[in-house]
Structures are given as structure tokens and as C-alpha cells.
Amino acid sequence: MTLINFIVYQVLNEPAVLVGLMALIGLAVMKKPFSKIMSGTLKSILGFVILGAGSNVLISSLNNLGPMIQQTFNIQGVIPTNEAIVALAQQTFGRETALIMGFGFLANLLFARITPLKYVFLTGHHIFFMAALLSAVLGTAGLNEIPLIIVGSLLLGFVMVLFPALGAPFMRKVTGGDEVAIGHFGTTGYIAAGLVGQLIGDPEDSTEDIEFSDSLSFLKESVLSTMLTMIIIFFIIGLFAGPEVYAEYAGERSLFMFALMQGITFAAGVSIILSGVRMIIGEIVPAFQGIAEKIVPDAKPALDCPITFTYAPNAVIIGFIFSFLGGLVSMFLLGPLGLALIIPGMVPHFFTGATAGVFGNATGGKKGAMLGAFVNGILISFLPALLLPVLGSLGFANTTFGDADFGVVGIIVGYLAKLFS
Template sequence: MDILLKVWSFFAVNVLQQPAFMIGLIVMIGYVLLGKPWYDVLAGVIKAIVGYLILTVGSGGLVSNFRPVLVGLKDRFNMNAMVIDPYFGQNAVTAGVEEVFGKTFGNAMILLLIAFIVNILLVRFRKITKMRALFTTGHVQVQQAATAYWLILFACPFLLNNNVALLIVMALILGAYWAVGSNLTIKPCQELTDGAGFCLAHQQMFGIAINTWLAEKLFGRKKDGKSIKKIDDIELPGFMSIFNENMVCTSILMVMFFGTILCVLGRDYLVEQKFMKEGASMFFYVIQTCLYFSVYLAILQLGVRTFVTELTASFQGIADKLLPGSLPGVDCAVVFGFGSANAVPLGFLAGFVGQILAIITLIVLKSPVLVICGFVPVFFDNATIAVFANEKGGVKAALILPFFSGICQVFGSALIAGWVGMAAYGGYLGMWDWAVVWPVMTGVMKYLSYGGVAIVVAVLVAIPQIQYRKDKKGYFLITENYEAYKELKGMKQE
């Protein structure tokens, strides 16, 4: 048993928690199952790993570039508050789970393993479960396993003395959430990318499904037959036409928005915190910092193009031989290479405005839990939602829905983190599903005991069944033959 745990620990640390190598492993298995020669397998694995590493350079750069603003808002205005960010949330669990519940954080990794097996089994028996997506983003799984561990410990104190039953209940809930959530993103992703062959496995899967539906229902095609106006359809007059170029649009918006915040923080503060060198020009520091957003976005999109091609091509081998009709669930940043590029900065800014207004409301109402916005939720949630919203509902949806998403992130996180006690340890995961969906699930389990656990699992399992019943002909066709699915969809529209 010890040997198995050591093997699992090695795999979890070096592969599962390193998404680049996890993607490389999936590509290798897929190409081997397809019978590719060894040199094609090797080339595909290298391109997949390098592509994902390029993506992480872009996303990591975006996060680090935002750090002066995040730290400044907290320190400059003496705000002692909880940060909503996946890494702050994971650190909060690590710091507090033993003190609050008498449990070790190591159990969260065992939970991750069992939940991943549950996800695989649910997809393997897709004809019964109607689930078609495998959650492959390991770093996200670690963050979610940590937060779910705390939330379920809080909601199910009746399981604290039975470690085996506790882990089984947790794994069923988390594994079902992974399978159902990523399954919900299949239709939006396939339609956005014209059948690229992947779905999303991240922190806002229910958020994507709900906001895509809202975009289509509230802002979609008009009754008079006129098509919706998407971001790229807007013809800007005169000098404003420069905003049609993504790199220019992102750069100007960031200079206007974050340049203003950096100027408010002031030169003395930026030098004191070593964000800016002594004697450096404040003007050029602000310009360079803001323009780096465009640089990192361009890097991120290059990474997406590099590894998605290999992943989707190789996953056909896994789909044919091991998990027929399934799709890989990948990082939400992958969709930034599809749809409108300008939806990314606009969705980010709309979500940020929503978060700031919600935080101001908490301060005015003297909330016992104050929130500091983290870059990961405000950017990756809201930019992703904007890409899908723009596709289905146009520019209005791409601005309005991320704005309300930002409000939900702050209010939902403040509510749940204060209630379960995570706020005292400085952080909460804070992304859409964990600010909206998981608080509801936690409340149901807390107040209905075993019955609540049964209800949560039953509702999760029922969601793909409902999806299937609404579109029996196209449900599996969308993953198995997208061109045939498009023909079917065209017949329906006629």
C-alpha cells in the first residue's frame, strides 16, 4: 500500500499537478493508440508540452503584471481583507484545515485521485451517464480539491469520524462536478471553435453554460430577423478604427485603466515596494507595465495554437479506444484564440468594474468580510465569459454579463468564505462556480445532512440526462461528427 501511495504521490506531483506534462502524457497515449510512428509521437508530445508552457508564460505574466495593482490596493488603502484567488484559497486551506477540522491537507490529494477516477468512470459509461468530458487541467484540480475538501468538511461534520466514508462522499461530489461541469461546456466550445474538439475544464464551467444561455436568450437574434452586432462587427469612425486591432485595443484600454490606478498609487509607493526602480521614469514605467498585457496575451494565444492542434488530433486515439465519444477538458485560456480577440480585454474590464462596485458596497455596508479582487478570477472568468457571450449575444452581452459576473464573484465569495471560516485565513478560490454554485451545494448539504448529499449528487447526475433529452439526435453527434451535427442543426433551423 505504501508503494502505491508513493507512486501516486510521484505521479500527482510531477505529472498531474504539472498540466504541461499531463497534456504531453495524453498526447503520447493518444498517438500511440492511433498507431503513429515513434518520431511522430515524440514530435507531437514536444509540441504539446512546449505549447502549454508558452501558454503558462503568457498567463503567468498577466498575473505578475497585475501584482502592483493588487498589492497596492490592499496596502495603500489599509484594507485588511480576504483575497479571492485560487492560490490564496489553496493556501488558506493548507493553513487552516488542521486547526479547524483536525484533518491534514494530504487527504485532499487522495480526494483528487478518487475524484479523477470517478470522472473517468462516468465518461467511460457515457451511454448511461451521458457525460462526455474528461477533466485534464491538473493544477485546477488541485485548487478545487483543496477548496472542496474544506467546504464538504464544514457541510458534513457527521462524516468527520469516518475518513473512508468522508473521502468517498467528497470524491463522488467532486468527480461528478468535474464530469458534469466540463460536459456543460461542450456545446458552447464546439460551436465557438467550429468543432475544434475540446471543452473547458476550469473554475467557471457552470458560469460559461449559464452565461452563454443568457447571452442567446436575452441578447441573441432579434425577432425581426436582424443579426446581433458582435464586437468585430462594430465599424468605428475615424481615429477610433484603431480599436479594431486587438493588440492596439488592449494596449490603449490598459493604459487608460491600469495606468490611472498606478498613478493613484504613486511613484513613492511603487519605488518603496520595489515594483519600480529608483530614478526610473514614472511615465515610461506605467506605459511599459500596461503594454505588457498585450505582450502576454499574444504569447498566450501562440501557446494555445501550438498545443491545441496536437491535443485534439491525438485525443481521437483515446476517444476511439478508451473513452469513445469523449473530449478533453482544457484550460479556459484556450478559447482566447477563438471568437473575438477584443472580447478578452473588454470582458476583463467589465468584470473588474463589477468587482470594484461590489467591494465598495461591502465597505459601505460594513460587511464583516471584506474582499480584495485577485487577477485570476477577474480576468480568466470574465474574459472567458465575454468570448462566449459575444458569440451568442453580441457586444451588449459581452459587456453586461461579465459585469454581473464580477458582482457575483465578490458577493458570493464573501458570503461563503465568511460562513465556512476560510476568510479568517486570508483567501478563497473566488471564481464563478465557487462563488455561485458551490455555496448553494454547501448550504444544501449543511442543512439536509445525508439527504443533502444525496440531493447534490442526484442533481449533478441529472443535468446531462436533461441535456440529452433536449437534443437526443445531436447530443452525441456534436462530439463524434461535428460536420454532421452542423447539418442537423441547419435542418432544425429551417
């Protein structure tokens, strides 16, 4: 059990190490020189660490904005937070989660080898979150011990190839190739955004072709336009909040300086993420040729959602804003429909909304980015509300799973498990 715990919690749960391990195996199988193997492995790890560091910088800014909005408008309800609900699940299903995660990754490799779904899911924390969801849902439905672990592992391995495969047609439009897949359990929202884009937009009318006058041409730099947008958002929310509320977050700084620094911090996080993504793509794609040749023929890596951000940086900020608007609209619809009030979480709306914006832009340009992300915002509001009853006692702690696929899998598996238990 000690070895399993080490593999699960120290290796599989560390995306940088997991990706580095895959790069090492791929380059070794291709019989590359030792220096190339070390370079590719270490750069893959470094790229993921850089990506994670950028995410942390960005989240530090969002963690100020979200509570400010809640205090300003006196909103009370359930905030979807994957990390929080997983921590609760671990108290009851910790052992089961660990085993499902370990065996689920092996099942992923098996499914990738024997089925046409040739995807290896490499987003370690999302593997962990889905393992926790499956253990909680299956356990609440009445399964336990060995049946729970076997069923959970097979289901985990299956969804780890299924969702990248479902998202692949749209991912090809995003990247212009077939080298990488989306490995993030928000794919239902991204597919929805892509479909919306196809229906209402024109991919030629891209967010990346937004015209600026000469005096505003500096905004063609996506990181600068992102920074300015977030400065304005922080400033407006601060004005509504009033001095007492924003002072809790700004300290002795004026509202202007607080908004300025938060916008700059947010943009810095995005810039760091983009740097990490470029490094990962440059190393992991060649390494996977070795895995494809020897271990899982035609294998493709399924990577975390920020991998898409470099393809349409303007769509990233547009997607975030419109996904959050979708969450706000949904918040006022949930109560009258008799569902739990889901408060839009800034972190899930940024990462899934931004990615939905990129997918929507790839199929429908500006309209696709805006309305596709808006639909994503609705999905990640209604699906968590519908998931709450399935989670049993875990669902009453003011939090639930945030991304769309957790809701889809949890609801379907939960109700099917109850039918057969």
C-alpha cells in the same frame, strides 16, 4: 503512498504533463508512427508550458495594478486567491486532498465512460483546487478518513464532467465546433454571461467587428488594442495614486514609462498565451480521437479558459474591464447586506472576466461581452462571500476561493453535508 504522491503532485498537478500524457495515449492507441507520437506529445506539452509562461508574464503586470488600487483607495477586506486558500487547506487536509485528487481523476474517466457526459477534465491545477475545497468543506462538516475520501473523489469526478457539459452549448457557439470543452471552474460565470448575451444582445454585432478610422486601424490588431488599453489604465491609476504610491512599484521610472512598460508586458503575456493555445489545439484534438475510439468513446478534452481567447481577442480585454467593474460595484453592496467585503482580485477577474466576455460575445455581441462579464464580476464577488462561513476556520484568513464554481460547489456540498452529518 509515495507512488500516489508522485502521481498526484508530480503528474496530475502539472497540466502540461497531464495533457502530454493524454496526447501520448491517444496517438499510441491510433497506432501513429513513433515520430508523430513524439511530435504530438512534445508539442502538446510545449503548448501548455508556453500558455503558462504567458500567464506568468501577464500576472506579473496585474500584481502591480491590484495592490496600487488597494493602496490608492485604502481598501481593506478579503481577497479571493485560490493558491492562498489551498495552501491553508493543505495544513489540515493535505493527505485527503492528494487522495481525492488522484481518485477523483479516475472517477472522471469512469463517469465519462458510463454516462453521456463525455468530458475529460485536463486543467490540473483546478482539479487540485477543487479537491482541496471538497476536503475542506467535507472535513469541516464532520466527515473524515475513508468516507471523506470516497465522497470527495466521487464528487470531484462528477463536477469534472458536469461543468464542461453545462458549458458545452455556449462553448460550441464560441468555437463553432464540438472538438473541445471548457475545463475551468469558473463555468457558472461563463454560462451566466452566455445567457445574458442571449437576452440582451446580437451575436452578429461582434466585438471583433469594431470599426476604426484609418489613422487608428492599427488597433484592429487585438494585442495592440490590449496594450494601449492597459497603458491607459495603469497611467490613470498612477495619477490617482500619486508619486509616493506608484514609486513603490515603478522605482526610478516616471509614471509614463512605468505605465508604458506595464501595458506592453501585459499585452506580451496575452500574445504568448494565444501562441500556446494554438499549439495545444493543433495537437490535442487529433490525439483525442484515439482516446475517443478506444478508452472513452466520443471523449472530448476540457481545457483551461485561455483556450477561448483566440476566438474573440477583443472580447478578452472588454470582459476583463467589465468583470472588474462588476467586482467594484459588488464591493460597495456586500457591506450593507452583512456579508464580508470581497476586494476584486485582478487575476481572477482577468481570466474569468475575459472568458465571460468571449462567451457573452458569442451569444450577444458587444452588449453580451460587456454585461455578461459584468455579471461574472458580481458572481465572483458574492459567491466567495457566501462561501466563507462554509469553510469554517479556513475562511478567516483574509482569503477564499475565487472562481464561481468553487463557490457553487462549496456552498451546496457544505450545507448538504451538514444536514446529513
